[in-house]
Amino acid sequence: MTNPCLSCGACCANSRVVFDASEADDQPGGFVPSCLCAEYTDTLRIMEGTDYARPQCVALSGRVGEKVSCDIYASRPSPCRDFESHGLYGISNVACNDARRRHGLPPLPNPKP
Ligand code: SF4
Ligand code: SF4
Known part of the structure; x- marks a missing residue:
């Protein structure tokens, strides 16, 4: 099955992507490029571009619903790692x-029981 995320990206242009500040690479052991995120609170960071009325993460390349990729895939923050596509690996x-609906994309099929 083709990975539906490669032609989607809706969740990267849908809402705030907020994560623990310790994940930023200006912190010991951090890995998310700090140049692509901002302080959200004293303890949280937010991916640039996701705090707008029409959010889109700065790390997203391509066009939502056509062809997309994450420029920092190996270093993406935990909310992105935890967010799986509907139906993938049997999860809902x-x-x-x-997110797909908000971008006019059809729903993915439900996971098989
Ligand atoms: S997880 Fe869902 S919304 Fe996000 S890119 Fe993949 S298919 Fe699209
Ligand atoms: S860091 Fe990558 S996976 Fe996470 S919202 Fe931005 S483009 Fe999407």
């Missing part, structure tokens, strides 16, 4: 299809 993620 309604937030995936919600």
Whole structure:
């Protein structure tokens, strides 16, 4: 099965991507490029571009719904690592299809029981 994320990207242009500040690479052991995120609170960072009324992460390349990629895939923050496409690996993620719907994309099929 082709990975649906490669022609989607809706969740990267849907809502705030906020994560623990310790994940930023200006902190000991951090890995998310700090140049692509901002302080959100004293203890949280946010991916640049995701705090707008029409959010889109600065690390997303391509066009949502056509062909996309994450420029920092290996160093993406935990919310992105934890967010799986609906139906992948037999899991259900309604937030995936919600994001797709907001971008006019069809829902992914439900996971097989
Ligand atoms: S909304 Fe779902 S299918 Fe689209 S990129 Fe995100 S996880 Fe993948
Ligand atoms: S860091 Fe990558 S996976 Fe996470 S929202 Fe930005 S483009 Fe999407």
